[in-house]
Structures are given as C-alpha cells and as structure tokens.
Amino acid sequence: MSLLSLRQMKTDIGQYSVLHDVTFDVPEGGVFVLLGRNGAGKTTTLRSIMGLWQPSPGSVLFRGEDITALHTAQIARKGIAYVPENMGIFGTLTVDENLVLATANGRFDPARLKRIHALFPALEKFRDKQAWSLSGGQKQMLSVARAIIEPRDLILIDEPTKGLAPSIVAAMGEAFREISADTTILLVEQNYNFARSLGRDMAVIDDGRVAHTGSMESFAADKALQDRLLSLSV
Numbered sequence: 001m002s003l004l005s006l007r008q009m010k011t012d013i014g015q016y017s018v019l020h021d022v023t024f025d026v027p028e029g030g031v032f033v034l035l036g037r038n039g040a041g042k043t044t045t046l047r048s049i050m051g052l053w054q055p056s057p058g059s060v061l062f063r064g065e066d067i068t069a070l071h072t073a074q075i076a077r078k079g080i081a082y083v084p085e086n087m088g089i090f091g092t093l094t095v096d097e098n099l100v101l102a103t104a105n106g107r108f109d110p111a112r113l114k115r116i117h118a119l120f121p122a123l124e125k126f127r128d129k130q131a132w133s134l135s136g137g138q139k140q141m142l143s144v145a146r147a148i149i150e151p152r153d154l155i156l157i158d159e160p161t162k163g164l165a166p167s168i169v170a171a172m173g174e175a176f177r178e179i180s181a182d183t184t185i186l187l188v189e190q191n192y193n194f195a196r197s198l199g200r201d202m203a204v205i206d207d208g209r210v211a212h213t214g215s216m217e218s219f220a221a222d223k224a225l226q227d228r229l230l231s232l233s234v
C-alpha cells in the first residue's frame, strides 16, 4: 500500500478551477518529487492534501485511510507536516521559541533537538536570536526543523531552495537525504537539478492535471519528455 494516494482530485479556489484531475501515489520512504511549470498547481496540490483547500470530487488517502474531509489539525496529527513556500515561521520569536511552538506538548524531545542541531548547526548557534534576523537559508532550515521536531511519517515541502545560494542548497540537500531515511518527503521544486539529485519517484503536473508519473531515473534520461513537460533542457 502507498503511504499517500491522491485520487482524481479536483480543487476549485473560489470561482477558479485549479486542479482538474490529480492522481498519483507516493510510496513510503525516500523523496518523491512533484514537478511542473509555474502555476501548474503544485502548491494547490500540497494545500489540498493538508485540508487547506477542499478537493471535490476526489480523495486523499493516507495509509489507506480517507482523510479528505478532515481538518488541517487532524491531518497534522496523523503524522503529516507541511513546510509552505513562505516558511511559516514567527519573526519576532527566537529560534528555540519557534521550535517549541511546533512541538505537541510544548517540550523538546532532547534527542530530536540534538538531531536537528546536527542537521542544521546554525539553529543551535543562533537559538536565542529572533527569527527575522536569520539569513534566508537559516529561515528555511528553521521551517524544515519545525516540521521534524516531532516524529512524522510524511513532510510536504514547497520550493525550499528558492532564492538560496548554491552552498546552502547543497546543505539542504544533505539534510533532506538524512531526513528521508526515516521520513517520506513530498518535495515541490523548480530547481530541477536539486530535485533530480534527491528524487526516487516523481510526478509532473501540467495545467492542473498529472501529465506524467514514474521514476526520477527514467525521467532524467528522457530529454524530450522534460522539454515537453517542463520546457527545459538539461
């Protein structure tokens, strides 16, 4: 059984029909990459999974359980975390306070905090700094750390490398590789090389529909398919 299955999801935002038919399966373990041109519907897909938009018709199954009608907080309690593109951190709170707020009961599990500090040393160094004063890369690290401060089965991450320097992107890649050893990542990315280096399976969304699913390896080998679906050539 897949960890997450999306079935014929159609999502309207107000009067606009954004997703027309989104169907794909995310297996457990590793990184699953969701690609697509600007405006294709990637963020809307993540928000529909999290219950922030309501697909109708269509369904979201998590470990086979239909979670489509659950509220966002109930979906989060199932073990799914969301790292939105705007990062969702609190600028006037310190790094530690941002992390505490993301815990289930207001207390750190020391072992998890230690792991986070090993993944992202800046979050230990600057633990008492207000989040607004961090660099863009450090803010992104904090938003990912908030998602894994509790054990999760699945993390949805939306364009984590946007605007980051190559050295920070590389560090982020290393961290994702480590995290994905025990937590499945569904990654939305515009940085194709970053996505290719991490992804095992993938899907491409085009104009609100799934245009392709398969292994990253076979997609990476098919330049014509990449050109057709992403208008890029690498």
Ligand SMILES: Nc1ncnc2c1ncn2[C@@H]1O[C@H](COP(=O)(O)OP(=O)(O)OP(=O)(O)O)[C@@H](O)[C@H]1O
Residues within 6 Å of the ligand: 013, 014, 016, 018, 036, 037, 038, 039, 040, 041, 042, 043, 044, 045, 190
């Ligand atoms: N709140 C909203 N109201 C109206 N239309 C919206 C809203 N949010 C998204 N859309 C539209 O839905 C379509 C899909 O947007 P979405 O953000 O899901 O795309 P995306 O693939 O994540 O794109 P990008 O890579 O540019 O972030 C776009 O045409 C967008 O303009």
